[in-house]
Amino acid sequence: MFKVNYSVLSYYPDIYLRSNLAIGVAFEVVGENYHKNEVKFITQRKKIVSFDDELEDLEFINMFLDGLKFEFEHTHQSLQNYIKRFVNNFYFEDIEHRKFSSINEVDDFINKTYKYILHLGLNKKERLNVNEKRKYVMTYLEGRYTDITSKHVVSGKNSLDKFTPDFVAKDIENKEFLFKFLNKNNTTIHNARSYILYSIMNETNLILILEDDMVEEEKLLKEFINKFEAKVQLKNEQDLIKN
Incomplete structure (x- = not known):
């Protein structure tokens, strides 16, 4: 050992x-x-x-x-x-x-x-690469959740409202969490707002995963989340692999 x-x-x-x-x-x-x-x-x-x-x-x-x-x-x-x-x-x-x-x-x-x-x-x-990162993170999440799947489309209360998280996980109380990676680029805030809106409209637990150098983006998204009292968590990539 x-x-x-x-x-x-x-x-x-x-x-x-x-x-x-x-x-x-x-x-x-x-x-x-x-x-x-x-x-x-x-x-x-x-x-x-x-x-x-x-x-x-x-x-x-x-x-x-x-x-x-x-x-x-x-x-x-x-x-x-x-x-x-x-x-x-x-x-x-x-x-x-x-x-x-x-x-x-x-x-x-x-x-x-x-x-x-x-x-x-x-x-x-x-x-x-993207798939290697997801696979690496999944090995950690598997130890914390009873059920976890990757990369499939989920539908909201309205069948037209669709979202593709990177992971869908359930804890021991059968509470569902959606995980989505956010990459730092020109569309980061635009994409994040749409994900947060999906969470608000469908009352889902959403975890957005930020890259290490997204301090300003994190600050803005926290303001948005707090204003609308969304059930959204912001996590750094390193937070996902802590025991």
Whole structure:
């Protein structure tokens, strides 16, 4: 049996604000007579500079991240102890845990997890495609819901009112939830409003899943949801894979 402890490394331009950018994921793999530390970073590191216009020294950032990677991967210290020193702009989030029966399963988990979490910071050829992302998320949702299906059309109270969520799930009380990914583009708000209206008109529980860099969109959608008291939740992509 192998246990994987992992934590997201985030950059916060202001440690008192929520806005942050996921720039890496640290993994600690522990098994019987086995221990391995590994770190994965975004490949488009210029995104860190563009995320914070007061941060200009990309060379320093590269040196810092490369040093972090070398230090963590070449020591046997635990992830829990290692991340304690990061308390300012570069900050490790809460540690999550998963267990696997083989090292192949561990490697597959690490490969898919960092690609899911760091999606927008990776070169396009490295990213998970849409179907891979849905499949990855579904493995987490299956452990929380008694019944879950993906990508099929649902009808509202009026048969003409149709909606295609990415997932439909039911909890142990048979309460139904519709999940829909929102991508950051020119039609994000337009699409989200139509999804929220569907939820209002049909009294359905809707969960909209936002990409990491949608702070302004999230703020506007919260205003819309609160004004109409819609049964809609906004979640970050990373929220879906927390234990």
